[in-house]
Amino acid sequence: DWMVLDVIPVIPPDLRPMVQLDGGRFATSDLNDLYRRVINRNNRLARLQEILAPEIIVRNEKRMLQEAVDALIDNGRRGRTVVGANNRPLKSLSDIIEGKQGRFRQNLLGKRVDYSGRSVIVVGPKLKIHQCGLPREMAIELFQPFVIHRLIRQGLVNNIKAAKKLIQRNDPSVWDVLEEVIESHPVMLNRAPTLHRLGIQAFEPILVEGRAIQLHPLVCPAFNADFDGDQMAVHVPLSLESQAEARLLMLASNNILSPATGRPIITPSQDMVLGCYYLTAENPYQQKGAGRYFASMADAIMAFEQSQIDLHAEVWLRFDGIIEDDGDDDTVLEETKSDDGVVTRLYHRRRIREDADGNIISQYVKTTTGRIIYNKTIHEALAT
Incomplete structure (x- = not known):
């Protein structure tokens, strides 16, 4: 009825x-x-x-x-x-x-909201995984109320009208204040369609020139993003609770595993895989400086930067750390003994000097400059 x-x-x-x-x-x-x-x-x-x-x-x-x-x-x-x-x-x-x-x-369901922006994304290879590049033009608009508040509090202006005029004039003091404001204020990036919860993540903004948002290439799979003209939206969390939630739960560095499969969603691809391969590859045609001995990684890298050796040239590097032995390098190719009892053994990829008591004096490994750079980069990344 x-x-x-x-x-x-x-x-x-x-x-x-x-x-x-x-x-x-x-x-x-x-x-x-x-x-x-x-x-x-x-x-x-x-x-x-x-x-x-x-x-x-x-x-x-x-x-x-x-x-x-x-x-x-x-x-x-x-x-x-x-x-x-x-x-x-x-x-x-x-x-x-x-x-x-x-x-x-x-x-x-779809509303325009304040404190939000939208722009094309480009790759930011020098960013850390939890950072994004935010254009200055966009950042000053998004964070304008915060900048005005800080300008008045620091005594640079007396009222809101004067602060807005200062911002319109692109005064250098405004950019210094903006840097202070965004330093501890995460922003959220979203790419439509948001098909799972990793479609919106938090990042620490870094001011960049231009009008495009810079994104770390490793977070692209989570957003299903690429750099052929994709656009992303920026949202600024206002309350302290939402900022804390963004920093603790939504930060890109906290979202390494896929919530659907439990497998890593942050995996190297394309240029990164190609770069790793090129650094660690062997190339018999690039052997300038091959066979040289270096006392440290820094010496080898300096010689490469001065064009004394090629990237793929096989050189001997002094290395006092632990070497993982897979059993392929056990055959002694040459062994010499000096008058004072020092023994030098030459393997396929190692050269070891021992004193009369069997203690290792020095150890050299055969490697390439590219592998030295790769090893140094990995260790520096793990240390930070």
């Missing part, structure tokens, strides 16, 4: 406006035409019933009234589609509600 409408609800006039155009004409919402059809046919039916018109005419008018109501609720669903003056189908109540441009998805 409650599913059958006795009366047709009429939505407020603000939602079906009528606008006067130049020349005295009016532009009106399609709903007004659909409501007008219902009212006209309803009035005509009432008149026919008053004058006791033949049953066949009354029945036909009832059918037309039902069609008008159907068209108002969902035009084209049943019967012929009602069209306007320019042969365009009229938008019914269902058309207004449903779809991507409908009331729910456009206005209720």
Whole structure:
């Protein structure tokens, strides 16, 4: 019983406006035409019933009234589609509600919010994994209230109006204050469509030139992002609680594993894999400086930077640390013993000197400059 409408609800006039155009004409919402059809046919039916018109005419008018109501609720669903003056189908109540441009998805589920921005993403290879590059132009807009508050508190200006003028003039003091503001204030980056919770993550912003947001390449798989023109949205958490949540739970460095599979979602790809391969590869055609001895990694890298040795040249490096032996380098190729009892053993990839008591004096390993750079980079990254 409650599913059958006795009366047709009429939505407020603000939602079906009528606008006067130049020349005295009016532009009106399609709903007004659909409501007008219902009212006209309803009035005509009432008149026919008053004058006791033949049953066949009354029945036909009832059918037309039902069609008008159907068209108002969902035009084209049943019967012929009602069209306007320019042969365009009229938008019914269902058309207004449903779809991507409908009331729910456009206005209720998707809203424009303050303290947010949007820009194209580009790769930021020098960023740390928990950092993102934020354009200065965008950062000063997003953090303007915080900057104004700090400018007044530091006594650089007396009121909000003066602070805004200082910002518009791009005063150098403004950028110093902005650096202080963003230092401890994470921002959230989101890429649509957000299909899982790693589609929005927190980063520490770093001010950069240009108008594009810089993103660390390792976090791309989580966002399903690439750098062929993708755009991302920036949101600034305002309350202390939301900032703490962003820093503790949403920071990119805390989201290494996929919540779906439990496997690492931050994995090297493309340029990074190619770079690792190139550094550690062997190349018999790049052997300038091959066979040289170096007392430390720094000496070998310096010689490479001065173009004395090639990246893939095999050199001997003094290395006092532990070497993992896989058993392939146990065969002694050459062994010499000096008068003072010092023994020098040459293996395929090692050269060891021992004193008369069997204590190691020095140990050299055969490696390439690229592998030295790779090893140094890994150790420096693990130390930070």
